Amino acid sequence: MSVPHKVGIVKSKQAPNVNTHQKAAVAKGVKAIGKKKDEEEGLDTAEGEEWMQGKTLVKPPDQLDLTEAELNEEITRVLKASNPNAPQNVVRYSFKEGCYKPIVFVDQMAIHFELEGNLVHKESDEGRRLMAKQAEVDDGGGDERPDNVSIKAGKREQKLTNQFNFNERASQTLNNAPRDIICQTEPPPRANFSATANQWEIYDFYVEELQRREKSKEKHEGQFLNKEEDKSKKKIIQAETQNDDISQLAKAVKIIERMVNQNIFDDVAQDFMYFEDASDEFRGEKGTLLPLWTFQYDKAKSLSVTALCWNHKYNDLFAVGLGSHEFTQQGGGMLLFYTLKNPSYPEFIFNTASGVMCLDIHEHLSYLVAVGLYDGCVAVYNLKKKTDQPIYNSRASSGKHTSAVMQVKWQKDDLDSNHNFISVSADGRVVSWTLVKHELVFTDIIKLPVIDAIPDDLKDVIPTVGTSLDFHKQKEYSFLVGTEHGKIHKGSKYYSSKFLEKYDAHFMNVTRVRWNPFHPDVFISCGWDWMVKIWDQTMKSPVFTFELKTSVTDVAWAPYSSTVFAAVTTDGKVHVFDLNINKYEALCQQKVVSKKTKLLHIEFNPVHPIIIVGDDRGHVTSLKFSPNLRKKPKEKKGQDLPKGPEVEIAKMEQLLSSLR
């Protein structure tokens, strides 16, 4: 609180009797109070002075000693309302003018005492609030529940909180007890793998890889060839990739089987290779045939061997066609492949719907086999494929033979490098079949001329049955066809209208015609009229004629000599001739099968001196030539024996010239 200033002239007497009130013992205050007192005393001097005179005067020791004159001097005192403590020369920086400027008006207020109060007016907001709160606190002082407070807070006026009657309630929500859940997955299966990598392993692997690639290439090509067989091939491929326990052993098993057979038939194997009949020396010209293995298949018991063919590439593999010649006994047929290494079981077995009448193995692609069937179909089998079915079948094709196919022969690939073969059948047609992609395309080559005996109106109906067919080794267009009537026709692929030559060969069925492998003009024929005849194609009558005691069913030239041939007859005998040695008689006439078994076919092995003969029981017997039968003309000492086809031709020529 400020003491109001009075500006006034206050006269003061500097009297020694200034201070008599010893309560205000401050020097200045003494003076001030003394002044007031003086004023009051001025008014009530009479009373004061009287009171004052009662006491003795005490001089403070530090009082100024002034003279009378100075004591009586009048000093004016002015009262100002300015605060002596306030700063008088405050300077402030003015941003507007950029310099310091003195502030003229300074707050002159001096605060002597300050006290914060907490009085609030009743009517103000705060006052009402506080009053409401206080009322609550008085009412609900006993209860300590927090929800209570919250309920009541809404109802009444809020109480003001102060540090004396303020309650705070806190609560904690229920915390679930923490749990650890751990999950562990199953570890991936482990296996220990160890292998050695050395050069052998690497080499083996590469070789296998190469083989696999070649296989897949073949499969690829095969699929292009025949789409129909895709399904069956897929199955086959699956079967191949299956990891069958036993099938991995197939190769080993095969080896064992062959070995077991070889060991069992060990003596036979030894004979095959090494045995030379020593007694031949004593026999003069004659020779013998040594029986080697017999091949039979139990499922083929009722069938007779209708065709035989050696494989040119694998000289121990030969094909046997089984069927029946009899018209009345027609059933299924089989195509079997045997190898000399395993005489007890065929390597390949194919079942055919009707009897096999003839077969031929391609000269170069030895896995292609053409088969002619009794019902007139021709089929081509691929040995490389594991399937039972032929890859081509003329069943559905339009040019199919209407009657049994008697002979098939492979030809050289045509201009489009498609394989083709020619067949002759009992319906009198000679047809060429070409393997074009998925099917067999037929081309009629020629039709066998009908004999004059048949009346004209029946000429178309009754065909001339062609029974045998052979192509010339050097001139492939030239061929011979033997017929049922005993005629042999020479034809050419280029002349489709008629035959070039006709030979009256036999009185009965011509069972076989064959060109001589060396001499270009010579061929041999045999027939049911017990005859075997050798011809020079330029001459109408045969050069040689041999009469064997029974129907001759087959004749074959030896591949190593132009003058050796062998014939089989229905009495089970094999007749071997060598024209170089004996022009009139057989060197060997030997019965090789049991009674009543007819021999039906004969074939020479291209390399080894053995022949196979097939009989009507379904058996195939292999026979080895004794040395006498294999004799080469004796060489003069010191002179190199010239070998080769020229020699053979010369030999034959010699013979022929002697007869002309």
Add this chain to the structure above:
Amino acid sequence: MNEAEKAIKRIQAQKGVEGVIVVNAEGIPIESNLDHQHTLHYTYNFQQLLARTQRMMKDLDPQNEATLLDVQTEKNNILISTAKDYFMIAIKNSREGL
């Protein structure tokens, strides 16, 4: 039945063949027509012989490997043939002719 099984049966049916044992990669005989003890006996012994032979062949000529082993004894003739991991034993009586 596939070809290999048929062939095994044929061999077993051949005259003179006493027994045929097929052993898999782990040396366990999977097929045999001898009694169990004999089978194991033969397997164990021939496995060793075969392994020795293979090692020897590889030592002599790494590109070459043995495919067939033929043991001719007084009483019989034993053929052991190997495939990829398997091998096969055929025991045959040695007879003079048949």
